[in-house]
Structure formats: structure tokens, C-alpha cells
Amino acid sequence: MxxxxxxxxxxxxxxxxxxxxxxxxxxxxQSPPNSAIFAGNGLEIQIDYSQPYKKGRLIFGEESDGALQPFGQYWRLGANAATELTVNQDVLFAGQPIKAGIYRMYAVPGKEAFAVTLNSEAGVFLAVRDPDPELDVLTVEAPVVMQSDVTEMFTISIGEIEGGVRVDFVWDQTLFSIPITTVE
Missing domain, CATH: 1.20.5 (Single alpha-helices involved in coiled-coils or other helix-helix interfaces)
Structure with missing residues (x-):
């Protein structure tokens, strides 16, 4: 028995x-994993993130209006796991120097600009907690550009510019960009 x-x-x-x-x-x-990748002129950049969908929701806005991601609050730049940036050489991230390596990337949305932060705490499984602010490497302001078209799925893309790349973050009608350039 x-x-x-x-x-x-x-x-x-x-x-x-x-x-x-x-x-x-x-x-x-529900939010599938994706990567934005660039390789050219000796520069290699990869951003690993998850892509949440809009699904008719208010994405960025005031908490009192029911925004999925309220202004002034930590956002992991995607869903599920922490968004990670990998660079193969020392670069300038929006004009600020960073060493080659892997960084956790997050933002604090604002109506006019997003504060985008790189944090040295990479490899965090599922990123169920906020990053340790003492491990922040730098924070830069990225101005918001409102678009007429709606982007249903959060997307990070990398496009080549003179001396490096421009990383575009777009979701709903919100677009903000960060230049990453090589150190000369």
C-alpha cells in the first residue's frame, strides 16, 4: 500500500x-525572443531581447491612464528576460565611452525622452528583478520621436551610419535612437 x-x-x-x-x-x-545584429568594418554588435505586442493597449503613458509601461518607471526594453547588448570593441554609446563586453540594457520612459542605462550585471536569468543601480555603467537621454504609424511588436533595429551604427527602438508610435560609434 x-x-x-x-x-x-x-x-x-x-x-x-x-x-x-x-x-x-x-x-x-507570448513575447518571442529576437536579436538585432550588426557586423561591419570590424565592429560587431548584438542586442538580445524579447518582443512584446501592443494588443490594443496603451503602451507608454501615465500610470493613472493604465499604461503598460508608465513614464518614470524601470523598463527592461522588452519582455521576459533582460535585454543584453554585446559589443566586440570599445565604442562610444551616445557619445559616452564603454569597454567591449556584455551589458544589461534598460530604460526609464519619459514623455519627451527615454533615459537608457547600461548595467554591468549581464546574464541575469529571466530578469525578474530590477538591476542593481550600483552596477550602472552610464545613462544617456534619447529624445522621443512620435510616429504616425503604429508598430505592433516592440522592435530593435541596427542601421549603419558614418563611423558606427544607430540603434532604433520602436513600439506603438514611439521611436527613440542611440548612436554607437567606434573610438578613433
């Missing part, structure tokens, strides 16, 4: 563990 109870309990625990593993690692997330 005890053997049957233990076997049944073991089966339930095993099924639960398999369900959790499937939910976390196998099932397609």
Missing part, C-alpha cells in the same frame, strides 16, 4: 516538474 502511494506521489511530482520545464523552456513565449 505504501509503495503505491509513493509511486503515485512520485508520478505527480515528475509530471509537475515536466510541466514547469515545458512552460519555461519549450513552449513558445
Amino acid at each position: 505504501l509503495k503505491k502511494i509513493l509511486l503515485g506521489l512520485g508520478t505527480v511530482v515528475l509530471l509537475f516538474v515536466l510541466f514547469v520545464a515545458y512552460s519555461l523552456f519549450i513552449a513558445t513565449p
